[in-house]
Amino acid sequence: MTRLKADHRHSVRVTLNGKLVQAEAEPRTLLSDFLRHQIGATGTHVGCEHGVCGACTIVVDGTLTRSCLTLAAQVDGCEIRTVEGLAPSADRLGVLQQAFRRNHALQCGFCTAGILMSLDHYLSRNRSPTEAEIRDLLSGHLCRCTGYTPIIQAALEAAAQLASSKKETSDA
Numbered sequence: 001m002t003r004l005k006a007d008h009r010h011s012v013r014v015t016l017n018g019k020l021v022q023a024e025a026e027p028r029t030l031l032s033d034f035l036r037h038q039i040g041a042t043g044t045h046v047g048c049e050h051g052v053c054g055a056c057t058i059v060v061d062g063t064l065t066r067s068c069l070t071l072a073a074q075v076d077g078c079e080i081r082t083v084e085g086l087a088p089s090a091d092r093l094g095v096l097q098q099a100f101r102r103n104h105a106l107q108c109g110f111c112t113a114g115i116l117m118s119l120d121h122y123l124s125r126n127r128s129p130t131e132a133e134i135r136d137l138l139s140g141h142l143c144r145c146t147g148y149t150p151i152i153q154a155a156l157e158a159a160a161q162l163a164s165s166k167k168e169t170s171d172a
């Protein structure tokens with residue numbers, strides 16, 4: 001394992017939502033802070049900073065990750081997906097994001113980036129989730145505003161839409 005000097009800044013290079021980015025980080029710099037302050041990717045939010053609220057959830061090399069529990073130095077060379085990478089283009093939201101908007105699944109939006117990342121990751125693997133499975137997934141996220149019901153509705157609606165578009169593609 002590489003030993004990092006506490007006072008030494010390191011160059012960290014990652015592929016963020018398909019683009020190579022590089023910035024300096026101290027050995028103690030959290031990945032959430034690195035993304036927000038060094039890279040300027042402020043879509044990822046920080047709530048509790050100890051792995052409980054889920055606001056900072058992102059995907060690192062295909063694995064859901066609490067960016068507040070990860071050091072920037074640990075992700076050098078990794079592929080990272082954040083909420084900024086969910087929309088297919090600057091003027092079009094993704095299926096899940098549209099479902100959130102339709103179902104009023106966010107109010108202050110503080111929890112939303114993390115929830116979207118968890119749901120996007122989950123729905124890419126399970127296109128026909130049950131309500132119980134969605135509820136189970138959301139147990140890793142705290143939302144103070146919505147009461148969760150609209151989030152569950154949005155997730156189920158997005159899953160149905162994704163499943164039907166996949167079926168249309170495979171039928172074509």
Ligand code: FES
Nearest residue numbers: 047049051054068
């Ligand atoms: S800020 Fe990371 S889990 Fe709360």
Ligand code: FES
Nearest residue numbers: 107111143144145
């Ligand atoms: S929408 Fe406000 S915390 Fe979830």
